[in-house]
Amino acid sequence: MAKRSEEEYDQLLQESAEVAAQFDSDIFIPDSFDSTQRDLSDRQALRRVIGLSTELTDISEAEYRKLRLERVVLVGVWTEGTIKDAENSMAELAALAETAGSEVLEALIQRRDKPDPSTFIGSGKVSELKGVVKATGADTVICDGELSPGQLRNLEDKVKVKVVDRTALILDIFAQHAKSKEGKAQVELAQGSYMLPRLRGWGDSLSRQAGGIGGRGPGETKIEVDRRRIRDKMAKLRREINEMKVARDTKRRERKRNSIPSVAIAGYTNAGKSSLLNRLTNAGVLVQNALFATLDPTVRKSETKDGRVYTLSDTVGFVKHLPHELIDAFKSTLEEVSGSDLIVHVVDGSHQDPLGQIKAVREVIRDIGGEKIPEIIALNKADIADPEVMRLVMREEPDAYPVSVHTGAGIPALIAAIEASLPRPKVEIQTLIPYNRGDLVSRIHEEGEILREEHLEDGTALRARVDGALAHLLEKYVRV
Numbered sequence: 001m002a003k004r005s006e007e008e009y010d011q012l013l014q015e016s017a018e019v020a021a022q023f024d025s026d027i028f029i030p031d032s033f034d035s036t037q038r039d040l041s042d043r044q045a046l047r048r049v050i051g052l053s054t055e056l057t058d059i060s061e062a063e064y065r066k067l068r069l070e071r072v073v074l075v076g077v078w079t080e081g082t083i084k085d086a087e088n089s090m091a092e093l094a095a096l097a098e099t100a101g102s103e104v105l106e107a108l109i110q111r112r113d114k115p116d117p118s119t120f121i122g123s124g125k126v127s128e129l130k131g132v133v134k135a136t137g138a139d140t141v142i143c144d145g146e147l148s149p150g151q152l153r154n155l156e157d158k159v160k161v162k163v164v165d166r167t168a169l170i171l172d173i174f175a176q177h178a179k180s181k182e183g184k185a186q187v188e189l190a191q192g193s194y195m196l197p198r199l200r201g202w203g204d205s206l207s208r209q210a211g212g213i214g215g216r217g218p219g220e221t222k223i224e225v226d227r228r229r230i231r232d233k234m235a236k237l238r239r240e241i242n243e244m245k246v247a248r249d250t251k252r253r254e255r256k257r258n259s260i261p262s263v264a265i266a267g268y269t270n271a272g273k274s275s276l277l278n279r280l281t282n283a284g285v286l287v288q289n290a291l292f293a294t295l296d297p298t299v300r301k302s303e304t305k306d307g308r309v310y311t312l313s314d315t316v317g318f319v320k321h322l323p324h325e326l327i328d329a330f331k332s333t334l335e336e337v338s339g340s341d342l343i344v345h346v347v348d349g350s351h352q353d354p355l356g357q358i359k360a361v362r363e364v365i366r367d368i369g370g371e372k373i374p375e376i377i378a379l380n381k382a383d384i385a386d387p388e389v390m391r392l393v394m395r396e397e398p399d400a401y402p403v404s405v406h407t408g409a410g411i412p413a414l415i416a417a418i419e420a421s422l423p424r425p426k427v428e429i430q431t432l433i434p435y436n437r438g439d440l441v442s443r444i445h446e447e448g449e450i451l452r453e454e455h456l457e458d459g460t461a462l463r464a465r466v467d468g469a470l471a472h473l474l475e476k477y478v479r480v
Contacts, residue, residue: 049074049090049107070102073133076144077115088353092320093144093166099292100172105136119158120151126158133161142169146323149198167194167323173292174326182244189237190329192230199223199230241329251299252339260447261310261422264337266365267346268357269317272380274298275405276346277314280415292317297336304419309446313340320360327367338370341423344414346378347393349385349402354393375399376417383407425449425465431477434459440477443470 074093078086086109094104108129116122120143121129133141140162141155147165155163164172171191178184252262265273269292281300299313313336327334337343345361347354358377365371377400379385379393394400401417403410425448433440441460444450448466455461466474 049076049087049109070140071105071136071138072097072102072140072142073105073129073136073138074107074142074144075121075129076107076109077121078109078111079114083109085353085356088356089144089320091352093142093169096166096169096173096319097142100169100176102140102142105138106132108132115145115151117148118151119154120145120147126155130159133159140164142166146321152198166321167325170292170319170323170326177292182241185237185240185244186329189234189241190323190325192234192237193325193328194323196227196230196234199226248335252335261308261341262336262339263310263312263342263344263418263422264340265312265314265344265346266337266361267317267378268348268351268361269319271317271346271348271351271357272405273314273317273346276344276378276380276403277312279405279408279411281312292319299336304422306450307445308419308422308449310422312344318361318364320356322360322364327364331368334364334368337365338368338373340370340373342418342421343370343373343375344378344418345375346380347400348381349379349390349393350381354379354389355396358393358397374421376401376414376421378403378414380405382410425467425470427468427471428463428465429471429474430461430463430479431474432456432459432461432479433474433477437477440474444474 074090074097076086076090076093090107090109094107097104110121110125112122119126129141132138138161141159141164143155143163143165145165146167147155147163152163152165171187171194174187175191178187265277267273277298277300281302297313297315299311301309302312303309315334315336316330343365345358347358351357362371365373377393377397379390379400379402381404382390382402383404383406390402394402399417401410401414403414405411428451437459441462444462444464444466447470448464450462450464452463453460461479
């Protein structure tokens with residue numbers, strides 16, 4: 001490929017600036033205009049979201065080709081809420097795009113009552129989007145929503161570059177970050193569920209497999225073969241996940257049998273869940289400033305100050321409009337949340353919209369059947385958050401505890417709140433356990449709550465609260 005001259009570069013830059021200027025003009029609306037006129041003005045053009053570009057400016061052409069980053073334009077449809085809500089959603093989409101390994105060039109919002117059923121943003125705006133794509137040199141358009149197969153096909157045909165929706169973007173990030181065998185199988189199952197209705201083909205790829213004698217009739221098309229292969233693969237993945245689920249269920253049942261309370265650390269992606277688990281248990285879980293950095297759940301043991309044992313489990317991060325394919329595929333992992341005794345909901349206090357994140361996480365928790373589980377909010381990143389935002393969240397959420405996992409501030413108060421919220425054993429007993437049954441004393445310490453302990457000549461005298469199974473085991477040692 002011939003190297004462009006400096007004059008050609010200058011001309012391209014000038015053309016790009018002229019096209020971009022068409023979408024960057026500010027529309028002045030007098031105060032005298034009523035709300036209807038303002039709404040019509042909002043619909044006149046795609047609205048540019050300022051400040052989301054991650055385009056590299058100080059890098060040579062050769063270095064840029066070496067990086068091989070996808071150059072993307074983001075497109076969203078603003079149907080409800082304020083313009084701030086729409087811009088926050090686009091900012092999150094930009095962060096997802098960067099996590100997937102792309103370079104955001106432009107972010108555009110279209111104001112509509114509902115997405116266009118044919119092209120998502122409307123046929124008139126597609127031509128404007130095509131101009132932005134051409135001016136910026138983008139090779140991919142990412143839409144802030146889940147597109148139907150028809151919308152996806154129509155947009156690609158008109159814009160002439162690859163089009164990806166929010167669901168496919170999140171699935172791609174999960175595919176990059178899955179490390180365990182179970183995590184990879186879950187992501188592959190979710191991708192198969194997403195791709196099945198979106199298979200496309202043209203020309204020979206839709207024709208019959210064979211012709212002539214024995215091959216006449218409608219035959220079987222290539223796309224039908226592909227669908228059957230995906231269904232077979234999904235069935236195999238479900239069997240594998242169910243087999244791996246057995247081990248997780250066995251461990252969970254063993255903890256329940258021993259009456260060990262479980263605490264699930266849940267929250268928005270990149271809120272600091274893994275960092276909190278490391279701070280509380282020295283778990284050594286990967287911590288990274290990236291969305292969905294950890295997908296595989298980690299369970300660690302901890303103890304209360306009075307010696308009761310409980311478990312802490314780190315779970316996959318949530319996000320607004322988490323694809324249902326992922327919820328279904330990660331159901332065995334998300335059961336760590338729905339089967340827990342307490343949820344520690346980690347919230348990023350430095351985020352622009354922490355209350356919106358809380359709402360999104362609770363929607364997912366409700367979808368997996370965990371809405372009735374007691375919840376404590378750990379309002380993380382208090383060291384860098386806006387104090388006014390922190391106070392607003394704490395007014396809305398009485399069980400919120402401001403913490404900084406980075407500095408350790410507020411962690412003791414959070415631990416005390418967790419221990420106070422753990423389910424307590426219901427049966428109170430007084431026993432005298434011989435010294436040769438130290439195993440029973442150890443179990444009472446681990447599974448029960450010690451009220452009084454005294455070492456006598458005949459054994460260890462204990463007054464404690466335990467569960468029914470352990471109380472039955474200690475009946476022969478009970479003192480009246």
